[in-house]
Amino acid sequence: MSKLLDNINSPADLKKLTQSELKQLAAELRQELVTTVTTTGGHLASNLGVVELTIALHQVFDSPRDKIIWDVGHQSYVHKLLTGRRERFASLRQYGGLSGFTSPDESPHDPFGTGHASTSVSAALGMAIARDLSGDHYQVVAVIGDGAITGGMALEALNQAGHLGSRLVVVLNDNGMSISPTVGSLAKLLNKVRFDRRYRLAKEESKRILTALPLGDKLWEVSQQARDRFKSLVMPTMIWEELGFAYIGPVDGHNITDLETALNQAREYQLKPAFVHVVTTKGKGYRPAESNAVYFHGVPAKRAGTREIPTYSEVFAQTVLRLTREDSRLVTVTPAMPEGNCLSMVEAEFPKRVFDVGICEQHAVTFAAGLATHGFIPIVAIYSTFLQRAFDQVIHDVCLQNLPVVFAIDRGGIVGDDGKTHQGTFDISYLTLIPNLIVSAPKDENELQHLLFTAVKSGQPMAIRYPRDIGLGIELDTTLHEIPIGKWEIVRHGKDVALLAIGAMVAPALKAAQELASSNIEATVVNARFAKPLDAELLIDLAHRIKRLVTVEENALSGGFGSSVIKYLQDSETYDTQVRSLGIPDEFVEQGTQAILRAKYGLDAKGIVQQVLTLFPEHTSGSLLEVEGKVGTVS
Numbered sequence: 028m029s030k031l032l033d034n035i036n037s038p039a040d041l042k043k044l045t046q047s048e049l050k051q052l053a054a055e056l057r058q059e060l061v062t063t064v065t066t067t068g069g070h071l072a073s074n075l076g077v078v079e080l081t082i083a084l085h086q087v088f089d090s091p092r093d094k095i096i097w098d099v100g101h102q103s104y105v106h107k108l109l110t111g112r113r114e115r116f117a118s119l120r121q122y123g124g125l126s127g128f129t130s131p132d133e134s135p136h137d138p139f140g141t142g143h144a145s146t147s148v149s150a151a152l153g154m155a156i157a158r159d160l161s162g163d164h165y166q167v168v169a170v171i172g173d174g175a176i177t178g179g180m181a182l183e184a185l186n187q188a189g190h191l192g193s194r195l196v197v198v199l200n201d202n203g204m205s206i207s208p209t210v211g212s213l214a215k216l217l218n219k220v221r222f223d224r225r226y227r228l229a230k231e232e233s234k235r236i237l238t239a240l241p242l243g244d245k246l247w248e249v250s251q252q253a254r255d256r257f258k259s260l261v262m263p264t265m266i267w268e269e270l271g272f273a274y275i276g277p278v279d280g281h282n283i284t285d286l287e288t289a290l291n292q293a294r295e296y297q298l299k300p301a302f303v304h305v306v307t308t309k310g311k312g313y314r315p316a317e318s319n320a321v322y323f324h325g326v327p328a329k330r331a332g333t334r335e336i337p338t339y340s341e342v343f344a345q346t347v348l349r350l351t352r353e354d355s356r357l358v359t360v361t362p363a364m365p366e367g368n369c370l371s372m373v374e375a376e377f378p379k380r381v382f383d384v385g386i387c388e389q390h391a392v393t394f395a396a397g398l399a400t401h402g403f404i405p406i407v408a409i410y411s412t413f414l415q416r417a418f419d420q421v422i423h424d425v426c427l428q429n430l431p432v433v434f435a436i437d438r439g440g441i442v443g444d445d446g447k448t449h450q451g452t453f454d455i456s457y458l459t460l461i462p463n464l465i466v467s468a469p470k471d472e473n474e475l476q477h478l479l480f481t482a483v484k485s486g487q488p489m490a491i492r493y494p495r496d497i498g499l500g501i502e503l504d505t506t507l508h509e510i511p512i513g514k515w516e517i518v519r520h521g522k523d524v525a526l527l528a529i530g531a532m533v534a535p536a537l538k539a540a541q542e543l544a545s546s547n548i549e550a551t552v553v554n555a556r557f558a559k560p561l562d563a564e565l566l567i568d569l570a571h572r573i574k575r576l577v578t579v580e581e582n583a584l585s586g587g588f589g590s591s592v593i594k595y596l597q598d599s600e601t602y603d604t605q606v607r608s609l610g611i612p613d614e615f616v617e618q619g620t621q622a623i624l625r626a627k628y629g630l631d632a633k634g635i636v637q638q639v640l641t642l643f644p645e646h647t648s649g650s651l652l653e654v655e656g657k658v659g660t661v662s
């Protein structure tokens with residue numbers, strides 16, 4: 028049977044449908060989401076929750092002339108399906124396929140690139156002011172979740188928007204959930220609105236007032252005043268009005284007619300920015316996702332095989348649990364990622380010593396700094412890509428004061444399907460330039476435990492970056508020990524070339540060394556577990572003895588581990604050593620599986636072998652032709 032969705036190639040097609048057809052379309056969209064996303068992986072529950080909201084937005088606004096900016100962009104799949112990207116939908120999050128977020132490269136209906144949270148209101152306000160300055164009249168709409176709105180940037184933008192009073196529509200998609208339940212006093216306030224019985228009665232009342240309204244500004248103002256008097260008695264929604272917005276809502280986010288009414292009112296409103304409060308259910312319409320929105324926030328892609336080996340994140344959390352039991356000074360801080368960081372098990376046993384601070388990376392770091400000033404040892408559990416947000420806090424609030432904060436940096440290196448916005452390929456560069464900070468990466472999950480133990484004991488700021496991956500299946504030591512700071516480890520001896528590999532690159536370097544042996548090239552492999560400080564003694568020794576060094580890192584070459592090694596050798600006037608650095612060239616890494624991307628950048632065993640062979644012209648007959656042009660090298 029043909030579907031309505033088959034005939035929707037742009038929002039204009041949507042506008043031809045009747046209300047009952049729109050309902051059918053909503054059902055078809057849900058079906059499409061479930062079928063595709065359970066295969067490709069992706070943000071299923073968030074998208075199921077915004078089906079009606081997306082339809083209503085495209086009914087009321089005229090994209091791409093009007094700009095609709097989805098915060099984070101993880102809930103933009105329905106928007107993609109309605110804006111001409113349905114045919115490519117099965118390529119979602121695949122190498123060369125549709126992005127899991129919004130991207131102006133992909134469609135004129137994506138006016139802004141997203142991936143990190145809490146940017147939408149700032150970007151929308153910038154566009155609204157650009158519109159005003161250039162005398163244009165299009166509409167600008169930011170759609171932001173109740174999780175993302177707790178982020179500092181969003182609050183900063185609301186503050187400016189209310190002050191400027193420019194025309195702008197902010198739609199709050201309030202489902203009570205971030206990835207985990209949204210935390211904080213703002214979340215409590217929103218919950219009050221959603222669950223208060225008096226409020227629900229009042230909502231009915233105010234809805235009648237609202238829907239009876241003609242859309243003129245004057246009448247709106249008068250009715251607003253009457254409504255405000257009534258509302259302020261019972262509803263804690265006045266905060267948005269006090270911030271300078273016209274508040275509309277709450278609106279049932281699964282009722283297309285109500286949504287259209289509210290959005291039309293917001294669109295017509297001229298006097299100040301409008302704030303439309305939409306209440307949705309995360310996972311709506313698909314029972315497993317509705318009942319477990321945390322799991323279905325981001326479902327994994329269907330891939331062959333099962334796993335018995337724990338992930339680095341799991342080993343991290345097990346170690347934190349153990350250390351928290353042993354040392355009462357230990358506390359853990361996570362900016363809205365207790366699930367991703369596997370911290371639920373620690374939180375269950377130590378609810379007062381694990382802090383989910385919301386999507387607030389900057390605050391997370393300075394909050395940890397504050398704790399550290401009073402004898403606590405905070406572990407900030409954070410993804411590499413999100414720590415970028417808190418660069419100044421790491422410098423100014425932690426390292427400058429030399430406070431003992433541990434940065435447990437998950438998803439360091441290539442993360443895969445989330446793509447350009449989420450790759451953790453800059454942290455070695457942006458952390459090693461900071462004085463006082465120790466920067467490390469374990470070669471396997473067992474070493475992760477020991478490095479964490481070392482960091483807790485170090486009395487200094489220390490970062491440990493580890494990959495988004497399962498471990499190597501190494502047995503975990505039961506007794507933890509400190510690793511001497513700045514000491515590398517030789518894991519294989521060989522006289523011809525030394526591979527200095529950091530973190531997840533040690534394993535492929537070892538494999539490469541074994542393959543090189545069959546070409547009669549004997550490689551030393553070093554587990555360069557500290558990017559800072561470098562093991563100067565070992566480095567100089569290798570430079571003198573072996574003369575051919577290859578650094579391997581899953582990080583930008585610019586400012587990375589390899590560049591530190593080259594700089595050190597240069598400063599020590601070790602000029603007769605040939606150094607080659609393997610890593611990520613000066614570009615953003617697209618989406619795709621980690622295996623595809625590591626192969627693309629020559630960061631697997633095969634790529635390492637090929638690069639090493641270039642240092643041995645006598646061995647390279649022919650095979651070099653296979654080296655991909657993209658491999659990033661610095662010689």
Ligand SMILES: Cc1ncc(C[n+]2csc(CCOP(=O)(O)OP(=O)(O)O)c2C)c(N)n1
Nearest residue numbers: 073142143144172173174175204205206363
């Ligand atoms: C700066 C930043 N920190 C963390 C994340 C990870 N993250 C992606 S979606 C999400 C939850 C967003 O919650 P909400 O805005 O309420 O949207 P919902 O999924 O509930 O619709 C988080 C924490 C991110 N994308 N950006």
